Amino acid sequence: MGTTAYERVLSVAVAALHERDPEQLWPLLAADLPALCGGDALIYKLDNWNESEGTLGLSPGVTAEFTALGDEDMGLLRAGYPLAAHYASGPDRAPVTARRVAGRSWSQSRTAQLLDDLLDVDHVLGIPLPRSTTPVTGCMVYRSGRDFTDDELRLAEQLQPLLTAVEQQRQLLRRLDTPSQEAADVALTPRETTVLLLLGDALTALSIGRRLGISERTVHKHIANIYRKLGTHDRVSTVLHAQRLGLVPTASAARP
Structure with missing residues (x-):
């Protein structure tokens, strides 16, 4: 990780660990994480990746595109094709792209076509929480043009401990009532x-x-x-x- 990237990650980590509102931790990450990984937008999901349920968290600037989506399209985004099935099939939690999992069939999938229409992006990078089991939780970063490089995947892997720490902090802070x-x-x-x-x-x-x-x-x-x-x-x-x-x-x- 280069000095500039390291400084940006450190800045995000410090900001997250000083945030008192647990519901602001992931939105804070969502604002900076795409750029750190070479992406344009991000969706995070802290519950089960399936098409029928769960709340999607979005990076700033893309919320409006999602407000008019129907249930079927929202289901495609929730399902996380092909990454959810990839991570559910075994213990491996290394970041990987949709193109590397699905091959050429990725660009022909309904999910890829939806993302192209919705956000003008072509590729997806999955970054699960390293300790997540079932359901798999974490985020997906999107970009247009070329696929994510090996260096960007390695950087995403270095960011996984930060995501885990933020999620741990969120869960602990949610146990608290409003202080007197x-x-x-x-x-x-x-x-x-x-x-x-x-x-x-x-x-x-x-x-x-x-x-x-x-x-x-x-x-x-x-x-x-x-x-x-x-x-x-x-x-x-x-x-x-x-x-x-x-x-x-x-x-x-x-x-x-």
């Missing part, structure tokens, strides 16, 4: 909040690091900041105090 003013005054960062949530789940620093994709040392730094901001000195008193403030759910509501 007293809780807001504590001024925990979004990352500190997610570490605090996992402390409440009785995870060790090592397990928290593995869950969030960060080092154990970084976790301990976050924990030290949490203790300082809450005025506590150990895990149990920290979690109990955070529950009283409404920073994390109580034990009975901690896990959905």
